[in-house]
Amino acid sequence: MKAAIIGYGKMGREIERILAERGHETALIIDLDNARDLDAEHLKGIDVAIEFTTPATAYGNIRTCLECGVAVVSGTTGWTDRLAELQELCRQRGGAMFYASNYCLGVNLLFRLNRQLAALVGRLGGGYEVRIEEVHHTQKKDAPSGTAITLAEGILENLPGKTGWVNFAPGIEHAANRVERSEETPADRIEIRSVREGMVPGIHTVTYESEDDILELRHEIKNRRTLAQGAVVAAEFLCGKQGVFGMEDLLK
């Protein structure tokens, strides 16, 4: 597989290592200093581009890949209100695109357990209130995390009585759907609490609390390797295919 890496930051560098380990060639690396090179000429002969950049640049990068007829795997978070638009473009052009808010296998198992637990609580009741907490390193640009949003969406699809989510993110200026104080969270919203500290790669906890007990689903990523490996496996899966894919397709 001849790959392009778009975004040579923490994830891009880890992805380069995994590509080499798995016998693939990294033929093009794009970062801020050569962002203009992301064009048809430089993408010629590339089987798949792997994109991990920023919320402000992901849309344009993925669009360029699709317009140049190059399969693209992206994991950039914080911009996915426009994801459906690109998925439609991909279908129209007969291209190939893979997106996941989290490429870690364990997190994708957590997504399944989370949906099942929400449905069970929805059926059984028990007076539980649900909340989500995500903890990440201080350089993270978006809040809440894409993973926390996927968890909230999984609960919203399965637990009656909740109609949306809000973000309680003390000290984080750019948080989406922000509430200033936890007490401001309306009863029909799921509260996602975002915490930024140290070098934490990612901890997600879904908590159900009643008057009598607390039930938690918790996942902690120990390093970025698992995320980069998931993205490279997704790229291998995508090669030679047409269509729009996600982790559910890969895990089938």
Ligand SMILES: NC(=O)c1ccc[n+]([C@@H]2O[C@H](COP(=O)([O-])OP(=O)(O)OC[C@H]3O[C@@H](n4cnc5c(N)ncnc54)[C@H](O)[C@@H]3O)[C@@H](O)[C@H]2O)c1
């Ligand atoms: N889906 C997942 O599993 C997963 C896992 C980890 C991180 N992420 C997300 O991936 C993104 C990147 O994470 P990171 O930890 O590597 O961040 P990072 O800040 O270390 O790296 C981002 C890189 O993108 C570069 N960049 C900025 N604009 C660019 C452009 N126009 N073209 C090319 N490169 C550009 C930056 O210079 C930087 O090197 C973030 O949105 C993060 O939340 C997703």
